[in-house]
Amino acid sequence: MRLALTIAGSDSGGGAGIQADLKTFSAHGVFGMSVITSVTAQNTKAVIGVEDVSPEMVYLQIKAVFEDLPPDAVKIGMVSSESIIRSVARGLDEFGPEKVVLDPVMISKSGHALLKPNAVEALKKELLPRCLVVTPNIPEAEALSGMSIKGVEDMKRAAERIMSYGCRAVVVKGGHLEGDALDVFFNGREFRELKSEKICTRNTHGTGCTFSSAVAANLALGYDLFTSVRLAKEYITVAIKNSLNIGGGVGPVHHFYELYRRSGLNV
Numbered sequence: 001m002r003l004a005l006t007i008a009g010s011d012s013g014g015g016a017g018i019q020a021d022l023k024t025f026s027a028h029g030v031f032g033m034s035v036i037t038s039v040t041a042q043n044t045k046a047v048i049g050v051e052d053v054s055p056e057m058v059y060l061q062i063k064a065v066f067e068d069l070p071p072d073a074v075k076i077g078m079v080s081s082e083s084i085i086r087s088v089a090r091g092l093d094e095f096g097p098e099k100v101v102l103d104p105v106m107i108s109k110s111g112h113a114l115l116k117p118n119a120v121e122a123l124k125k126e127l128l129p130r131c132l133v134v135t136p137n138i139p140e141a142e143a144l145s146g147m148s149i150k151g152v153e154d155m156k157r158a159a160e161r162i163m164s165y166g167c168r169a170v171v172v173k174g175g176h177l178e179g180d181a182l183d184v185f186f187n188g189r190e191f192r193e194l195k196s197e198k199i200c201t202r203n204t205h206g207t208g209c210t211f212s213s214a215v216a217a218n219l220a221l222g223y224d225l226f227t228s229v230r231l232a233k234e235y236i237t238v239a240i241k242n243s244l245n246i247g248g249g250v251g252p253v254h255h256f257y258e259l260y261r262r263s264g265l266n267v
């Protein structure tokens with residue numbers, strides 16, 4: 001059995017964060033473990049409360065997992081504050097996982113800040129250099145690169161700038177732009193575009209969390225980095241096509257092992 005760890009925030013509504021990550025791991029047949037960084041009171045309409053876990057408790061969860069159940073890959077999501085970022089960096093340094101996927105979560109689709117504005121610099125300095133791949137959406141790529149992004153050429157320039165912080169690859173996700181759902185992968189040598197038709201639905205809660213945890217699950221299964229990203233793109237596309245019209249706001253994507261299996265992918 002392959003093992004994957006998510007270090008992220010809890011979404012009480014079950015659509016994003018830790019809950020989306022564990023569902024994604026299960027759908028891939030990977031054993032999922034979690035380090036909870038924050039508890040959010042959230043549903044499809046809004047985030048109505050956020051309470052951070054103490055930095056020491058974040059570190060202790062990492063230690064407990066690594067000392068007994070060393071993961072084959074790690075996904076990092078909401079890390080909220082500078083002190084939590086430092087605890088995660090401490091854990092990564094102590095236990096040295098090779099396959100780390102960072103989804104630099106900043107703002108929920110419902111508009112709530114999930115990363116303190118003064119923590120962006122810590123994220124760049126402390127976490128990017130410790131990651132294999134970073135998966136920002138357009139606003140996150142703009143914040144990390146300091147440039148505005150209007151199309152695919154801008155996505156490529158932003159990916160180059162983000163690489164300069166020391167990660168080994170970047171996927172700039174284009175779900176927030178008009179037109180096709182086009183993501184740009186860059187590994188420092190070549191750019192590759194991953195394109196799918198934009199699915200017409202408002203139910204896209206948890207897309208970023210699901211995509212990054214699918215990348216981590218595929219890495220845990222032993223796929224190379226680009227194959228892991230390509231399979232994750234296929235997985236998120238199926239999950240959005242089957243997203244759920246539940247709740248009064250932005251409904252969640254759907255994780256369903258059978259859907260994945262029947263789509264012909266090797267799990």
Ligand SMILES: Nc1ncnc2c1ncn2[C@@H]1O[C@H](COP(=O)(O)OP(=O)(O)O)[C@@H](O)[C@H]1O
Pocket residue numbers: 136137138173174175176181182183196197198199200201204206207208209211233236237240
């Ligand atoms: N409506 C959609 N149809 C198809 N793919 C989408 C759609 N919205 C987002 N995606 C894809 O889902 C993944 C996550 O997208 P994005 O919305 O950019 O990130 P985030 O959820 O972090 O804001 C990307 O692969 C993106 O291309």
Ligand SMILES: Cc1ncc(COP(=O)(O)OP(=O)(O)O)c(N)n1
Pocket residue numbers: 008009010011015016017018040042077078105107108109110114204205206207208209210
């Ligand atoms: C606890 C928690 N973590 C991350 C997010 C952001 O999720 P993401 O998949 O990037 O996008 P939305 O779910 O906000 O559409 C979150 N909302 N909560």
